[in-house]
Amino acid sequence: MAERSGGCGRRHAAALHRPDPANRASPNGATPDPAKLGPMLALEVIVAIGLAILVGGLIAARLRVTTPVLLIPLGVLLGFIPAFREIELPPEAVLLLFLPVLLFWESLTTSTREIRRFIRVILLNGTLLVFVTAFGVAIVGTWFGLPWVVALVLGAVLAPTDATAVSELAGSLPRRQRTVLRAESLINDGTALVIYALVVSVAVSGQEITPLEITWTLLVSYVGGIAIGVALGYLGSLAFRIRMPLISNVGLIITPFAAFLIAEVVGSSGVLAVVVCGLVMARIAPRVAGPEARDQAQSFWTVSTYLLNAALFVLIGLEVQVVIRELPPSQLGLGVVFGVVVWIALIVIRAAFVMLSTVVIRLVDRRPYQRTLRSSRRGLVMSSLAGFRGAVSLAAVLAVPTVIASGDAFPNRDLVVFVTTIVIVLTLGVQGPLLPFIIKWARLPADDGIDEERNFAELAASRAAVEAIPGMANELGIEDSVRDKVLAETEHHIEVLEAVASDEPDEEATRQKEQYNRxxxxxxxxxxxxxxxxxxxxxxxxxxxxxxxxxxxxxxxxxxxxxxx
Incomplete structure (x- = not known):
């Protein structure tokens, strides 16, 4: 693993060092047999995780619940298999393999128009809320006896919402709320990982960092990450111009890793670089990408990101057993209470911030357009309860070093890891299943804008085609009979679309369209x-x-x- 997190820079390299799990002692004091951690076990783990994803997906569809709700318990059950008892979620895999892929596809497929509309809320939640959450959780941590710097490590770990969890659990939300949550999750990972790296560096070295150093690190992280993301977005878009679909998609796959790598090498935020890169390419791709390449990319990324998302939830379940075994039995009760209190604190902090920032925005900005963007009180409550924590938080806390510069053990590390795991399980296992009921309670307006816009776009495209077909037929030397046939088909399609789009839809046309499709x-x-x-x-x-x-x-x-x- 590269021994840094997103945007932390080379001088914070030690912050993400983690010993090889194969060298760690098992709960009974014996060292695990390295032979058991070889290729055969890796294959067994892959098969077991794959089966868990398959079974969990089938059961979730039958029970009509989100898959993470079942995949985490299935991961816990896998932990009872003796051969899997030493398997842990590798932080380097999440931070350097899973994260670039998942964030890139999320940013590539999100709505840039909706992001621009709600950019103020997204930036507030993706930056300022992260700081407020980190320090709020740190205060709670000191109540339970953690040293301030260790408590702040816990706060930085739990500050960001998780894009993977939001994508899986918030799918039933209306488009507006879902877009804001997804965009917030894309941004706040970068902010939180910078804070995390700084705090861990202080905890390990014992040296204080001045406000000027913190400001400079954040500035380099943000500005550098955005600049690299824009540059790689335009450069990566050249892959779309390759008229060999397979080669074009190879370039697309490499792009997020290249953006993350370059940003990390120069000490900027790899997370922001990947997100901005995806947003830039999302604007360029429709004009230059070929249809076969787009079809291949959609199929590949849909399956691969689903597998990566699901695998993360299974690995979180596996990690629960490891974390419980590592915490001394005398601290289990304290850890559970600590975790529950932190979980409640996260909800309260987010709710207070969302409500307060909304009040301030409404007082400052009274433009008529701004009024159209306002959410109801129930909608704000729903957004407050949709801040899920996930694999990024767990990967970050597992990457906390076991020893500090003096050679002593990192203070309360096992307790911090345990509390983080408890909070993640609670956010995914309690808030996740409750979200559909909260959405129903919120009584949000119907989100039919996508269907209306799709019908409008198809109408505009078809009308433009009807106007252009005669001229194009002449240029291409098309026979009149063929031209008339294409014109008739396009005009019939327009009639159906106009019937559907009218204020009083033609029932006969709608019925005929239904019968035609059947x-x-x-x-x-x-x-x-x-x-x-x-x-x-x-x-x-x-x-x-x-x-x-x-x-x-x-x-x-x-x-x-x-x-x-």
Whole structure:
């Protein structure tokens, strides 16, 4: 693992050092057999995590609950398997492998327009709220006897909400609230990891850092991360111009890691670099990316990010057992109470900040446009309870060094790790399942803007095509009969869209569209069965089958509307 976190710089390198788990003593004092931690065990862990994801996803769909609610308990159950008792969540994997991928795809697929609309709230929650939370949790930590600097480490660890958890648990939120939460989670990781690295550096070295040094570190972290993100966003967009889809997507995959790496090397925030890079590429990609490359990227990133997200929750469950075994039995009761109090404090701090910042914004900005962005009180309560903590917090706390510069053990490290784990489990296991009920209680307005905008866009595109088809047909030398056929199909599509978009939708047109889709879907199913039979009769090759199936699948997705955002 690179021995730094996002934006911490080289002089904080020691802050994220962690000994090899294979060299750690087991609970009974014996050192684990290195042979047990070899490739075979790694394969067993991969298979076990994969099965947990599969079973958890199936059960979650049947019970209609979010998958993390089941994946964490399944991870705990895996911890009872003797061979898995020494498996831990590697912080370097989260900070250097999982985090760039997940943050990049989140930023690449989020709504930049909604971010601009709510940028003030997002920046406040992604920066100032992080500081307030870190110091608020630190005050609570001192009540339980932690030294101030250690308590501040705990605060920095728990300050950021987790983009992975928000993405999984807040999917049922309306678009506005979901976008704000996602964007906040993308930003606050960078802020929190900078604070974390500074505080851990002080705790390890015992040397104080001046306010000027803190300001300079934050400035370099933010400005450098943003600048590198913009530069890599434009540079990475060159991959979209490659008309070989596989090679184009290789460039896309490399981009977030390159942005993270370059930012870390120069001492800036790798997290911010990845986020800004994704936002820049999201603006450029629609103009330059080819359709096949886009289709491949959507399929690859959808599956890979789902697996990474789910694997993180299973690993969190596995880590629960390890953390419980490492904490002395005499501190278990204290740790549980400590964790519950910190969890409540996080909710209270977030709620107070959200309410207070909303009041201040409304007092300062009374523009009519600003009034349209206001949320109801119940909506504010819901946003206050949607601040989930996850794998980033756990990775950061596991990366806290075991010893300080003097050679002594890091004070209360096991207790800090245990409390962090308790808080994560509570936010995911209690707040997560409660969120759908809170959303229902909040009575938020229906979020049908996406459907309306989609219909508007399709209408505008189709009308532009009708106007341009005659001229394009002449330029391309298209026969009149072919031109008229394409024009008729496009005009019929416009009629259907106009009927749906009207204030009083034409029931007959809507019914005909429904029947049209049903008949087309039935015909597609018959086509599939026919080409499979042709393959079985060895009249066509498997390659031909797959190519035709791919076309039929895309047509079905278009008809049913089952496409990813």
């Amino acid at each position: 008949l087309r879907l039935a015909a597609l199913e018959l086509k599939r069965e026919t080409i499979v039979n042709l393959r079985d009769e060895q009249r066509i090759d498997d390659i031909v089958l797959r190519r035709i199936q791919s076309q039929l699948d895309l047509e079905e997705l278009r008809l049913t509307g089952r496409t990813e955002e």
